[in-house]
Amino acid sequence: MNALDVARWQFAITTVYHFLFVPITIGLSGVVAAFHTAWVRTHNPDWLRLTKFFGKLFTINFALGLVTGIVQEFQFGMNWSTYSRFVGDIFGAPLAFEALLAFFLESTFLGLWIFGWGRIPEKLHMWTMWLTHIGTVLSAYFILAANSFMQHPVGYVFNPKTGRAEMHDFIAVLTNKVQLVTFPHVITSAYMVGGSVVMGVGIYLMLKHRDGADGAMYRRATRIGAIVALVASVGVIISGDSQGKIMTEVQPMKMAAAEALYDTPADGTCANFSVLSIGSLDGSKATTIIPVPCLLSFLATGSFSGHVDGINNLKQSEAAYFSTGDAKVPVLVDGKVVDTAIKDVKLDNGKTLLDYTNMPSYTPNIPLAYWMFRFMMGAGFLTMAFAVGLLWVTRAGKSISNKRWMWVAILTPLLPVFANSFGWIFTEIGRQPWIVYGLLGTSSAVSPTVSAASVWFSMIVYTLVYAVLAVVEVKLFLTYTRHGADPFEEPVNPKDVDEDQPLQFAY
Amino acid sequence: MNYQLIWFALIGVLWTAYLVLEGFDFGVGSLLSVLGKGKDAADTEKRRRVMLTTIGPHWDGNEVWLLTAGGATFAAFPVWYATMFSGFYLALFLILMALIVRNMGFEYRHKRDDDTWRRNWDIAIIIGSILPPLLLGVALTNLVRGLPLDAQAEYAGNFFTLLNPMSLLGGLVVLGLSLVHGTHFLAMKTSGEIREQSRALGTRVGLVTTVLAVVLLLWVGLAVGKVSVWVGIVVAAVSLLFGIFMNTKGKEGLAFIGTSVTMAAAVATYFFALYPNVINGKDGKNALSIEAASSTEMTLKIMTGAALVFTPIVLIYTAWSYWVFRKRISTKNIPAAVSVH
Numbered sequence: 141m142n143a144l145d146v147a148r149w150q151f152a153i154t155t156v157y158h159f160l161f162v163p164i165t166i167g168l169s170g171v172v173a174a175f176h177t178a179w180v181r182t183h184n185p186d187w188l189r190l191t192k193f194f195g196k197l198f199t200i201n202f203a204l205g206l207v208t209g210i211v212q213e214f215q216f217g218m219n220w221s222t223y224s225r226f227v228g229d230i231f232g233a234p235l236a237f238e239a240l241l242a243f244f245l246e247s248t249f250l251g252l253w254i255f256g257w258g259r260i261p262e263k264l265h266m267w268t269m270w271l272t273h274i275g276t277v278l279s280a281y282f283i284l285a286a287n288s289f290m291q292h293p294v295g296y297v298f299n300p301k302t303g304r305a306e307m308h309d310f311i312a313v314l315t316n317k318v319q320l321v322t323f324p325h326v327i328t329s330a331y332m333v334g335g336s337v338v339m340g341v342g343i344y345l346m347l348k349h350r351d352g353a354d355g356a357m358y359r360r361a362t363r364i365g366a367i368v369a370l371v372a373s374v375g376v377i378i379s380g381d382s383q384g385k386i387m388t389e390v391q392p393m394k395m396a397a398a399e400a401l402y403d404t405p406a407d408g409t410c411a412n413f414s415v416l417s418i419g420s421l422d423g424s425k426a427t428t429i430i431p432v433p434c435l436l437s438f439l440a441t442g443s444f445s446g447h448v449d450g451i452n453n454l455k456q457s458e459a460a461y462f463s464t465g466d467a468k469v470p471v472l473v474d475g476k477v478v479d480t481a482i483k484d485v486k487l488d489n490g491k492t493l494l495d496y497t498n499m500p501s502y503t504p505n506i507p508l509a510y511w512m513f514r515f516m517m518g519a520g521f522l523t524m525a526f527a528v529g530l531l532w533v534t535r536a537g538k539s540i541s542n543k544r545w546m547w548v549a550i551l552t553p554l555l556p557v558f559a560n561s562f563g564w565i566f567t568e569i570g571r572q573p574w575i576v577y578g579l580l581g582t583s584s585a586v587s588p589t590v591s592a593a594s595v596w597f598s599m600i601v602y603t604l605v606y607a608v609l610a611v612v613e614v615k616l617f618l619t620y621t622r623h624g625a626d627p628f629e630e631p632v633n634p635k636d637v638d639e640d641q642p643l644q645f646a647y
Numbered sequence: 648m649n650y651q652l653i654w655f656a657l658i659g660v661l662w663t664a665y666l667v668l669e670g671f672d673f674g675v676g677s678l679l680s681v682l683g684k685g686k687d688a689a690d691t692e693k694r695r696r697v698m699l700t701t702i703g704p705h706w707d708g709n710e711v712w713l714l715t716a717g718g719a720t721f722a723a724f725p726v727w728y729a730t731m732f733s734g735f736y737l738a739l740f741l742i743l744m745a746l747i748v749r750n751m752g753f754e755y756r757h758k759r760d761d762d763t764w765r766r767n768w769d770i771a772i773i774i775g776s777i778l779p780p781l782l783l784g785v786a787l788t789n790l791v792r793g794l795p796l797d798a799q800a801e802y803a804g805n806f807f808t809l810l811n812p813m814s815l816l817g818g819l820v821v822l823g824l825s826l827v828h829g830t831h832f833l834a835m836k837t838s839g840e841i842r843e844q845s846r847a848l849g850t851r852v853g854l855v856t857t858v859l860a861v862v863l864l865l866w867v868g869l870a871v872g873k874v875s876v877w878v879g880i881v882v883a884a885v886s887l888l889f890g891i892f893m894n895t896k897g898k899e900g901l902a903f904i905g906t907s908v909t910m911a912a913a914v915a916t917y918f919f920a921l922y923p924n925v926i927n928g929k930d931g932k933n934a935l936s937i938e939a940a941s942s943t944e945m946t947l948k949i950m951t952g953a954a955l956v957f958t959p960i961v962l963i964y965t966a967w968s969y970w971v972f973r974k975r976i977s978t979k980n981i982p983a984a985v986s987v988h
Contacts, residue, residue: 203754207747213717217732228725229942236718243711244961248968251704307946587733589802598740623987642982647699647757
């Protein structure tokens with residue numbers, strides 16, 4: 141593997157790992173804030189116990205999401221310096237906004253929440269968790285705006301003098317049509333994860349305490365988790381459906397890869413969706429085993445008779461479009477924006493824009509895209525089924541006692557987390573070989589001065605350290621889960637705190 | 648208005664905020680085993696918990712200043728960000744590793760009542776607090792001293808190019824300043840023995856740091872030879888001595904302000920020495936200028952607008968968070984360890 145391949149592997153490993161914790165952070169901070177609000181409103185002891193219990197699980201998870209997130213911000217410059225030069229004028233701003241508007245908010249108010257017991261008045265304390273949650277959602281908005289630019293660059297103009305894409309319309313960058321469907325999809329997925337974590341942990345504790353006094357409390361938490369997951373999953377489906385349609389429009393190759401649809405259906409026939417198919421490993425052909433007639437046409441276009449292009453057709457048309465340089469991009473010419481064919485854009489440094497866009501192939505890894513797309517949906521639908529099943533068996537005051545539910549307890553939090561990973565792997569693999577679709581090839585983006593040996597070293601150490609931290613994290617999470625919620629303690633009013641007595645919380 | 652210059656200055660402000668704030672939590676973390684040593688095992692554990700609790704609510708927010716400095720450099724000076732981050736690859740990688748294990752230590756150490764568990768995280772916190780200021784000092788000093796850059800402003804050296812005497816001294820000075828700053832913070836935020844011992848240690852470390860800092864700053868001053876740089880150097884040296892003196896007089900707040908000003912003056916000195924570049928060239932060749940590194944005016948204007956509106960809000964709630972946790976802490980305030988099996 142050369143430096144480019146290792147840098148790609150490292151980005152994939154660190155990003156997928158980071159995003160195991162992100163949806164839990166977003167989703168669980170919302171649920172904990174809601175529990176805290178329920179406590180402040182009702183003063184029912186159960187709510188405070190659940191707030192503190194899920195708050196601890198939240199902080200165990202947040203720590204890893206935070207530390208692995210720092211790596212992400214630095215990695216663009218460290219491993220992808222050509223990319224950073226090429227798009228920094230546009231891509232840097234959402235990252236700076238994310239730090240200024242979101243990271244400060246979530247970090248500062250989470251610190252206040254964790255250490256605030258007995259120090260901040262009750263209502264204000266509840267609000268610190270809501271502000272933490274708002275911080276996580278804002279953070280998602282800005283980083284997804286940056287990612288959407290890579291999927292579908294808008295609001296920019298290419299400047300041949302500086303040899304880079306430059307900001308033309310920041311509002312267009314923030315309201316990219318890909319962003320407007322991706323943000324709801326990611327946020328609802330995160331709530332699905334948050335609900336599922338509460339539901340999975342709740343099922344375990346409900347079984348453990350089925351004859352005890354706490355059974356009712358855990359049953360209630362479990363049902364809330366299931367409802368959150370179920371409602372969110374409806375949002376995931378609706379937003380995912382819009383996303384599929386937008387993606388077909390802006391990156392037809394990605395959606396063709398999602399289906400391993402090699403040949404464009406003849407005029408007047410529709411495209412089938414294959415639930416299962418076997419393709420050759422090099423991704424040159426596929427044999428469909430379970431087809432659903434016309435479903436792909438519907439998913440991609442909203443009509444059962446809609447036209448969908450196949451990979452072979454797209455291969456030819458994209459090659460013609462990009463490698464000959466007939467594709468047009470907005471270019472700054474004498475202070476004006478002129479749509480110009482890529483082949484006609486000459487840079488001041490002697491290169492042409494075609495040097496950045498001409499690649500041997502415009503086809504992503506099709507088997508990977510195909511399976512990730514299916515795993516994502518499969519894991520999502522299975523989670524929904526568990527949530528529906530749980531709500532059904534616990535209806536009208538019933539509880540569960542069958543030990544088989546333990547499997548559901550284990551799978552429920554994991555499935556939607558992995559569905560998030562599968563979705564992202566699909567999205568990012570499907571965009572290849574582009575780092576910025578239609579404008580910059582991934583192969584041109586890597587840092588020219590960082591040796592393969594350096595990246596090998598960092599990739600191996602990241603992987604080892606991340607693996608160790610994952611083991612520590614999961615063990616701690618399970619220890620706290622087994623322990624369950626602490627007994628109720630009357631909270632201390634900040635006004636009654638004496639200088640010399642122990643703090644409610646200390647490191 | 649020259650937005651490039653404004654952002655050059657603002658990046659300096661962000662680094663100042665980062666070093667003033669995270670500087671003290673680096674110091675506290677680094678000294679965990681030194682000032683956390685009590686008369687017996689139970690006392691040692693309580694003292695360490697006092698130290699960690701003083702920075703507990705704040706370290707995470709403090710670290711965001713680094714992320715903001717990074718993000719703002721990316722947005723305002725993409726070429727600077729690209730050259731510096733890829734050029735300092737291994738140094739930054741080590742900083743990231745150090746921050747990862749340290750932050751995990753802060754969050755996980757108290758979550759199990761187990762001596763081995765705590766001892767391991769203590770090691771992570773101590774190493775993770777010493778390495779970043781040391782390496783950041785090395786990296787920033789290299790920017791001023793001059794990096795070998797090619798005509799495309801790509802870094803043309805390797806990891807060992809960075810390990811020159813001036814930059815290594817720069818690393819020691821930033822670490823030393825963080826240690827002194829950390830003792831001033833602890834003296835201000837604790838009571839009892841830790842407070843007394845922090846003050847005593849602060850004076851000793853402070854004098855060593857002053858010697859190192861004066862040598863470094865004279866070295867930089869003579870190499871650059873600008874009036875603005877000499878002003879920065881004088882302010883840095885005077886404020887550091889003022890901080891140390893106030894510490895010996897028991898004026899802990901003023902001591903902390905003194906070392907905060909030193910951090911700001913040190914950053915200002917470096918930025919004056921860089922101007923009109925963002926990275927000085929080796930032997931005066933191929934420097935990367937503010938102008939060549941910068942984003943378009945449109946991006947800089949958008950960023951300026953965001954900074955004007957949101958920085959005051961951030962400062963207000965950050966200040967509120969410090970106000971909420973303003974009380975001094977002593978070993979009497981430490982509750983029993985959390986016991987979860």
